[in-house]
Amino acid sequence: MNFRWEWDVFLRDTGGGQTYLDWLFSAWGWTLTVAGGGWLVAIVFGSVIGTLRTVPQRGLARVAAGWVELFRNIPLLVQLFLWYHVVPALIPPLKSLPSIVLVIFALGFFTSARVAEQVRAGIQSLGRGQTQAGLAVGFTLPQTYRYILLPLAFRIIIPPLTSEAMNVVKNSAVAFAVSVAELTMFALLAQEETSRGIEIYLAVTGLYVITALAVNRAMALIDRRLRVPGYAGGAR
DSSP: OOOOOOGGGGGSBOSSSSBHHHHHHHHHHHHHHHHHHHHHHHHHHHHHHHHHTTSSOHHHHHHHHHHHHHHHSSOHHHHHHIIIIIHHHHSGGGGGSOHHHHHHHHHHHHHHHHHHHHHHHHHHTTOHHHHHHHHHTTOOHHHHIIIIIHHHHHHHSHHHHHHHHHHHHHHGGGGGGGTOOSHHHHHHHHHHHHSOHHHHHHHHHHHHHHHHHHHHHHHHHHHHHHOOTTOOOOOO
């Protein structure tokens, strides 16, 4: 085997006043932005939708169920293209938004359906006694959700949410399809310009792994700090 490593490829000038290493870290920053923004959207909407799936009002519960079924049954890449090509055509003001914002919403809404199911499962695992106790001390149903059910549910579902957070990092790679300059886009362009695909893709893969592991460790720390001692589920 006569293959020769050329890691100094990252020190070459791109022709735009920066090295490929600079470009790599810039792309990593865009990946973190897409993943972080998508996760924020997913947590906000997923929490609301997951909560609505457990309320007594059947109309709200059905709307929430429709949200989940819609966003989890359409491939992420298709949703991205819908956000990029279709939604701005239907809502003209969105045409002025940067591509990265549309990617964040596409990724966030896709993931929100999965987060919603985790939230729903967490609430339902608490059992009816928690709700009855909240109502018994004078809380309204919204207050019971806010002060009792949701805080407990989130402490229980952090482990499955960890997988969803790591998936957001990996799924952020679809942003290359609409020309967002994240890691995958960097890899495609840099390997064409340098013909050093092995080094380029190994470096990009390493950054994805580092990011995903950092998310895993952060969520594990949160889990240890907030875990409900001795919780093993409750009778409904």
